[in-house]
Amino acid sequence: MTIRPPVEPQLARRHRAATLALNGGLAHDPVTNAIAPNISMSVNNAFTPGDGSFSADGVPDLTALPFLYAGWTNPTVRQLELRIAALEGADDALATASGTAAATAVFFTFLKAGDHLIVSDVCYAGVHELACKLLPDYGIEVSTVNLSRLDDVVAAIRPNTRLIHAETPCNPLLRLTDLAALAELSKTHGILLAVDSTFATPVATCPLAHGADLVIHSLTKFINGHGDALGGCVAGRKDLVERIRSRAGVYFGAALSAQNAWLIMRGIDTLFPRMQAMSASAGKIAAFLQAHPAVSSVVYPGLPSHPQHDLAQRQMRVPGAMIIFQVRQLDAVAHRMAHESEVFDYAFSIGHQRSLVVLLKTQDLLRSTFALDPAQLADYRRYAGEGVLRLSIGLEDTQDLIDDLDHALRT
Ligand SMILES: Cc1ncc(COP(=O)(O)O)c(C=O)c1O
Numbered sequence: 001m002t003i004r005p006p007v008e009p010q011l012a013r014r015h016r017a018a019t020l021a022l023n024g025g026l027a028h029d030p031v032t033n034a035i036a037p038n039i040s041m042s043v044n045n046a047f048t049p050g051d052g053s054f055s056a057d058g059v060p061d062l063t064a065l066p067f068l069y070a071g072w073t074n075p076t077v078r079q080l081e082l083r084i085a086a087l088e089g090a091d092d093a094l095a096t097a098s099g100t101a102a103a104t105a106v107f108f109t110f111l112k113a114g115d116h117l118i119v120s121d122v123c124y125a126g127v128h129e130l131a132c133k134l135l136p137d138y139g140i141e142v143s144t145v146n147l148s149r150l151d152d153v154v155a156a157i158r159p160n161t162r163l164i165h166a167e168t169p170c171n172p173l174l175r176l177t178d179l180a181a182l183a184e185l186s187k188t189h190g191i192l193l194a195v196d197s198t199f200a201t202p203v204a205t206c207p208l209a210h211g212a213d214l215v216i217h218s219l220t221k222f223i224n225g226h227g228d229a230l231g232g233c234v235a236g237r238k239d240l241v242e243r244i245r246s247r248a249g250v251y252f253g254a255a256l257s258a259q260n261a262w263l264i265m266r267g268i269d270t271l272f273p274r275m276q277a278m279s280a281s282a283g284k285i286a287a288f289l290q291a292h293p294a295v296s297s298v299v300y301p302g303l304p305s306h307p308q309h310d311l312a313q314r315q316m317r318v319p320g321a322m323i324i325f326q327v328r329q330l331d332a333v334a335h336r337m338a339h340e341s342e343v344f345d346y347a348f349s350i351g352h353q354r355s356l357v358v359l360l361k362t363q364d365l366l367r368s369t370f371a372l373d374p375a376q377l378a379d380y381r382r383y384a385g386e387g388v389l390r391l392s393i394g395l396e397d398t399q400d401l402i403d404d405l406d407h408a409l410r411t
Pocket residue numbers: 098099100101124126127167171196198199217218219220221230231232349350
């Protein structure tokens with residue numbers, strides 16, 4: 001199935017990122033001149049005599065209508081796709097029902113039985129489990145590699161390696177991958193590189209500019225930013241996105257709803273100021289935690305103590321809004337955060353306007369998700385010890401967040 005794209009806005013100049021976040025890919029409504037995106041809820045669009053949607057002999061032409069059925073795309077979803085493409089400096093993008101659906105779409109488009117996938121040994125648990133527990137059932141070989149160690153990547157490459165799936169900063173460690181170096185390596189071996197950039201957002205890093213082939217997002221997180229819509233996307237070169245759309249976009253049934261696309265676009269309008277404010281707040285909170293006697297370790301890409309601080313400075317324009325930290329009395333502090341916090345909500349997920357905290361115990365994640373060899377485990381513990389509290393910093397006053405943490409740390 002081929003889907004003809006709608007007319008895309010042509011800009012005379014390439015604008016800077018914050019302007020692109022507002023206007024990139026967005027066209028005024030051609031009928032009403034509405035500036036804000038419309039929401040088009042229709043599941044289907046009609047073939048209308050005289051509008052070119054019938055062939056000369058009167059047969060409906062499936063390739064003539066830009067929008068046919070919302071399972072493939074829809075005017076509001078398409079508007080979001082164009083905005084994501086503009087933000088990431090991509091030719092095109094495909095929106096999906098969730099971030100996990102976007103990763104699934106990439107895996108099942110570029111991998112078949114007999115192929116080999118290299119996936120980060122630590123990344124978002126759902127995608128890690130999809131790669132390691134489901135893909136082998138389909139005859140796909142999978143290796144889990146610490147992608148911050150290029151020698152380990154080289155050692156893992158096989159003649160049938162087709163795809164590397166990276167995540168930077170990775171969930172939950174906030175460990176980084178050197179995208180330019182990994183992209184060079186992937187290109188040398190003719191391997192596609194897909195990067196989940198959910199934690200970074202285009203405000204911090206645009207993976208395609210560092211040489212990646214595809215960038216994946218959970219739009220559920222910072223890009224929507226309001227905790228009220230699931231969504232995902234993958235962006236990149238036109239031919240790659242077209243392949244994903246024609247396979248997974250059509251046959252997986254994981255289309256994004258128009259309503260969620262509209263909510264996510266509403267979120268994108270404030271992505272830059274939100275990320276900048278949350279990142280500035282996270283920097284102060286990370287410094288507070290690092291100075292606190294009850295805290296034994298803090299990982300935040302903006303702290304000079306981050307093991308890859310140099311790379312963070314090269315690759316991230318802002319250090320982001322995610323922090324992990326260790327305390328000696330992990331359970332007690334987690335309990336106080338869950339029961340006595342006035343500002344933080346104790347909850348999974350990240351990237352919302354309200355701050356979130358959750359306890360992630362190393363043993364629990366090793367049991368449920370990550371099968372690490374001794375060197376990988378040592379690296380995991382270097383970042384996360386026996387467990388961490390993961391903070392997703394929102395837009396509240398920084399001092400209120402610090403007061404909440406200070407209270408919980410006085411055990
Ligand atoms: C880095 C990362 N990628 C992907 C996902 C999956 O996103 P979704 O919940 O939209 O499927 C998550 C979810 O937490 C995530 O943290």
